[in-house]
Amino acid sequence: MTRPTKRSTSKDVADAAGVSRATVSFVLNNTPGQSIPEETRRRVLEAAERLAYRPHGSARALISGRSDIVLLSIPTLPVQENIGRFIEELTDALAVHGLTLVTYLGGAKSRSLPDVCATTSATVVLGLEPFAPATVKALHEAGAVAVLPRHTGDGAVMRLIGRLQARHLISRGHRRLGYALPAHSAFGETAGQRLQGVIEACVAADVPPPSTVETPLDVDGAARVVERWAQEGVTGVCAFNDEIALAVLAGMREHGLAAPSGLAVIGADDIPAARLATPPLTTVGVDLAGVGRAFADLVAATLEGAERPPEVFSDTMRLIERAST
Amino acid sequence: MTRPTKRSTSKDVADAAGVSRATVSFVLNNTPGQSIPEETRRRVLEAAERLAYRPHGSARALISGRSDIVLLSIPTLPVQENIGRFIEELTDALAVHGLTLVTYLGGAKSRSLPDVCATTSATVVLGLEPFAPATVKALHEAGAVAVLPRHTGDGAVMRLIGRLQARHLISRGHRRLGYALPAHSAFGETAGQRLQGVIEACVAADVPPPSTVETPLDVDGAARVVERWAQEGVTGVCAFNDEIALAVLAGMREHGLAAPSGLAVIGADDIPAARLATPPLTTVGVDLAGVGRAFADLVAATLEGAERPPEVFSDTMRLIERAST
């Protein structure tokens, strides 16, 4: 069963079809500028099919100097349901360009990303946010042709999420806002960027900046945070994400508070549990599919040498109003 | 910036250290049976370090006939937070054996798994549940040396989850159970297996089998399901997973029912939102880290040729009792 069924090579196909390996290569790759008789072509194709021939990825990569592999690095924990949608869409969109996406989810003791890049022979390395310059350099030295994203405009997308949250609360008449930050920041820059967006919206509306508190994912901890906001006169809270918003809701319950009257709460990311919360959670949803497609185009453009490619990810998010605000 | 900084080769290192490529290879791989003078060894190591040399994965794979790559295939949607923990642990555990784990999240239009296996030159292909025999064959033909898991004992782990759920409810005195199945079964065999475990526990306790209903992830739909159970005299419900359990809770609220008095509810997977639900959700947690390590050992054993490797994943789950039951 673990029978390493000997893999068929281009030579096997050539022999089976009674031609040379070169001819096989020409046929299978549709190499332009070669006129192969229809009969030969058919024989080759048939033999390849019958032998379940698949070109050897390593050999191809070795000769062409670049593989068809795109490596997506996801640093750690925040693998939410939504990221799956994003990856799926990205996979499909990249497949159209003949690229194969695989994801590396580095654990704690895990090897460095450049190492992974080298052993997988990845041509492109993708991240959720830009890599540090030193990492970019190391990745190139490890064989990466392109490393993206480059400059997401200082987290423009993330800031936009924050702005959407705050503007909604402000438009509802809230003047004193709270911001629920993740407790143990495993979210990199993201948390700061979303918060920044909230602050920007406050400034624009001439409202004081939010009372920002790290909010743990347990009822008691969240209850203490809620209490503090109550003392400060906060009436509306933006949470870094839906999970934290759920914690805030749970903390409120401890004090007999209900949203939105006791405290208006808005989350971000639109996870499935948000719709099922009590009350249903207002949140900011992102069109992951759209982002995935845009990202794929960016990769393709970069690989083709476009020097200043689009990098447009706006128009991908919208406010989803539910009962919690 | 997309400067494809020319990658250094083993020849570069050899030149820099003033030795031959073979010597470089011996030193870097600690090839046994070679006595290299400390001085030479040092020079080679230093040169490799300075040039940021990393062996070319494709070249290695080509010559050795097998890469160090393990490909984990996750069919679709159910990428919950927890799977991230599992993957991370698996990554670390495999790294100890010198293996690199990457994940393939196939989208809709995406290429076939054997294709991905061939282009990535993966040596091992992993799935969350056993692959169909035809797929296994195709994967071997695509170059996979091992394809796992083989036979999870007909979903023994999944059945165990179901048994744990039902036994808990039964021990609480419930005699008429409900089972909340996912509405659009994107969960493959898993759903049926967990349900099977519930049925087994019912049989063992001489309780009628559960009233099984597909439960949508929205409040109204779930409310209808709850109503039906109420009519049937169901007093305790096992949900396929926590998300669905959350939906059941939401549906109950529509009828003014609270858990556990109105209906006892138990989920599975212990997602973060479970703890934050109203009331906090009793669930079955799986020690993902443990499963990850066990899986890694299985891979290593198989690669080393052990014909009937362990495949033990029991002792990895436990009941987490909270207020909903």
Add this chain to the structure above:
DNA sequence: ATGAAAGCGCTAACAA
């Protein structure tokens, strides 16, 4: 229209 041959970066016999 097809075949022969070289070579991608690396490792491992085999020589020296």
Add this chain to the structure above:
DNA sequence: TTGTTAGCGCTTTCAT
């Protein structure tokens, strides 16, 4: 102890 060499599977000139 170190260097020379062949060859992994494939693509691609260059001859035929």
